Amino acid sequence: MKENLILKIESLSKNFGALKAVDEVNFEIKKGEIVGLIGPNGAGKTTVTSLITGALPKTAGRVFFNNIDISNLKPYQIARKGLARTFQVVKPLIGMTVEENILVGSLYGKSGRNSNIKDACRRTREIIKLVGLDKKRNYSVSDITLPDLKRMEFARVLAMEPEVVFLDEVMAGLNPAEVDEASKLVKMVRDEKDLTIVYIEHIMKAVMEISERIIVLHHGKKIKEGSPQEVADDPAVIEAYLGKRYAAKEVTK
């Protein structure tokens, strides 16, 4: 069991002044899992991601990746070790084409250790095909739609050849048909690339379908961890999402 462990979070905390945005959160991720990280607005999902990937300094807590302590590394060092993320608000490299954006991921990231530009270009082409952006590859990122931008960010992360990927609300702003398509893509890529995925999401339908295990955050604390069904049946989770009254009703039923 233990050798399967890829990511271990130990009492991770972050205070913004008096506000405990993340409060003593612990969890473990196993190799090859798709784990959903959910919670209502302001639960601390994105903050947890930023803490793990080094974008925000931690107040307390430690992060182990493949049994190595990465708590004090800088974002670029963590990215090079094989932990990559997308952004809730997309951050394309403006002024570059779709292909160039993905190429940068391929040149740096974990794949960047000893990459020459030719190999990186070849990998970029493969990934562009994999995510279905062939037709848009010469477009400037300012000329493509939001779903395509999200697809591009996903591709950029894949190009880094990471072991663990944090997908921060990749479905936000997509319509139901696009959500289905994106879910399929994520699953397909996970199988093909042997990835571990932490999936941060608002859209419950997508999370329930795709995740094998779900972690629920509320007010910066972990309130539940389990299979999608266990989580959906848990009164505390329903309360966090829908309020006390609704939770009581569910239980009496």
Place this chain on the structure above:
Amino acid sequence: MFINRNIKRIILAICLIILIFLPKFIAGYGIRILTAIFMYAIIAQGINLMSGYMGYLPFGNAMFFGVGAYITAIMMAKGLTFLWAMILGGIASILVSTLFGLPVLRLRGHYFAIATIGVSGALLSIVQNATEITGGAMGTTLPVIEGSPQVTYSYFYWGMLTLMIVVTLIISYVMKTKFGYGIRSIKANEEAADAMGINTTQHKVITWAISAFFTSLAGSIYAYWMSFIAPDEVFNIMIIVHAIVILLIGGMGTVLGPIIGAFIIELLSEVAWSNFLEYHLAVMGIVTLIIIFFIPKGVVGTFSEIRKKRKIRQGEKEAV
């Protein structure tokens, strides 16, 4: 208007041949103007690398021009040959840029531009007050090359021309490497660049060192060319303002922008100078405004934009 790569190369080669043999045919004044054009193109290339490609405006870059000029003057007074003095000046500039870059370039955004002005001012004060070494505010002289002005000016002409070409080739090469993509990513979105595994501080410091080195070499040649330098002249922020205007007009973040911009601005400046002696700065200002208003991406930038759009359209046709 649309020129493919080979035709572009032939045109560039012809221009180059003309420039190389020009000193045989034209008089001293024209040579001096062209040498100044090359010099500004080099300085603008240094700013282009930092600002056009990486998004950090090095407002105080004149300090490297000054360091290059002064180290050359001091070392030549000690008996070193010009080439060695120039290289020492370049190394000194790299050291200065790294020393200040390491703390200042950890910051993101506009603080850098302001901080470099401060550093530049501090260096100017040091040079003005270290009278025993630098000659102080009165300036200092360099050895003069023997020979007629016509001949010696053409040496500096070729020197600046060579440096301009080398600098441009290096930048054009660097931008195609992994490092080049790294610094373009920093301009595009530094947070994303960081998350993708780019060591942004290291990239910024190295880029500034390259920019400083180029600017310093131009300062060295300038000092030897003028054979007299004064601190407030070579540490003058107006050199950088001038180069920024050149860059805006030629095109930020384009390889040939600084060169084409330098030609346009310097030649315009000549025309303005000879026709409106008293108002020439005002005329230049208005012309600059008009150009920036109508072609904000600069001459080269506008052309490459058109070409890119054309490429996309072709791509769409192929995809259909």
